[in-house]
Amino acid sequence: MDALWCVVPAAGRGVRAGGDRPKQYQSLAGRPLLDHTLERLAAHPRIAGLVVVIAADDPHFSAVESIGGKPLIATIGGGERSDSVLAGVLALPAAVAPDHFVLVHDAARPCVRADDITRLIDLAGVGEGGLLGAPLRDTLKRADADCHSTATEPREGRWRAFTPQMFRRGALARALALAAADGIVVSDEAMAMERTGVMPLLVEGSEDNIKVTTPADFALAEFLLGRTR
Ligand SMILES: Nc1ccn([C@@H]2O[C@H](COP(=O)(O)OP(=O)(O)OP(=O)(O)O)[C@@H](O)[C@H]2O)c(=O)n1
Numbered sequence: 001m002d003a004l005w006c007v008v009p010a011a012g013r014g015v016r017a018g019g020d021r022p023k024q025y026q027s028l029a030g031r032p033l034l035d036h037t038l039e040r041l042a043a044h045p046r047i048a049g050l051v052v053v054i055a056a057d058d059p060h061f062s063a064v065e066s067i068g069g070k071p072l073i074a075t076i077g078g079g080e081r082s083d084s085v086l087a088g089v090l091a092l093p094a095a096v097a098p099d100h101f102v103l104v105h106d107a108a109r110p111c112v113r114a115d116d117i118t119r120l121i122d123l124a125g126v127g128e129g130g131l132l133g134a135p136l137r138d139t140l141k142r143a144d145a146d147c148h149s150t151a152t153e154p155r156e157g158r159w160r161a162f163t164p165q166m167f168r169r170g171a172l173a174r175a176l177a178l179a180a181a182d183g184i185v186v187s188d189e190a191m192a193m194e195r196t197g198v199m200p201l202l203v204e205g206s207e208d209n210i211k212v213t214t215p216a217d218f219a220l221a222e223f224l225l226g227r228t229r
Pocket residue numbers: 008009010011012013014015016017024053077078079080081082084085106107108109211212213
């Protein structure tokens with residue numbers, strides 16, 4: 001399989017992270033979180049190029065034509081992550097044919113391991129795509145509005161979804177557009193594909209592929225940056 005392009009949704013507001021700027025531009029080990037993620041993706045030998053999706057009013061993004069020797073295209077996202085991902089898929093170069101696989105990886109996940117990306121490409125690339133994730137290992141509780149546990153949910157067969165997620169360009173664009181037309185906000189690409197009858201392959205990845213979401217996640221991500229590659 002040829003090297004794949006990767007769409008990087010980076011148009012979020014980072015509300016849960018707080019701070020004076022969206023989390024993807026906050027400092028992680030002395031540099032913007034987004035730079036770590038883009039450089040890690042660009043360093044992967046099976047990634048051909050990156051489409052980074054930014055907010056229309058983003059004053060922080062530094063436009064460059066390449067990173068780590070790989071082409072970098074910037075495009076404008078939308079109100080929901082799924083809108084941004086669709087915009088990124090549509091902004092891929094024309095040379096990325098509809099049946100070519102593409103990756104989608106959150107800007108907010110800077111600690112993704114290269115070996116996990118390789119395994120996803122190798123395992124999910126023989127079917128209709130898939131995603132990195134990990135089986136739930138803790139007991140799962142259902143909470144009421146007052147944070148009291150009302151039930152224990154079965155965890156058998158339950159996974160946490162990570163990114164990258166990997167699907168064929170045309171099928172992904174159609175699935176995302178269909179969800180939007182149906183008024184459904186999908187929380188990941190796999191959900192959009194599942195709605196079309198695809199059963200994405202779950203590929204177990206490292207639990208340190210954290211999504212930086214709250215202020216506390218920055219310290220953990222800094223710790224993990226030095227221990228993952
Ligand atoms: N309209 C949006 C919303 C999110 N994202 C991106 O999707 C990734 C995962 O989303 P999340 O962690 O929820 O980021 P935010 O939406 O920024 O966080 P919050 O919900 O706390 O505002 C992030 O890299 C974020 O920049 C995006 O490109 N476009």
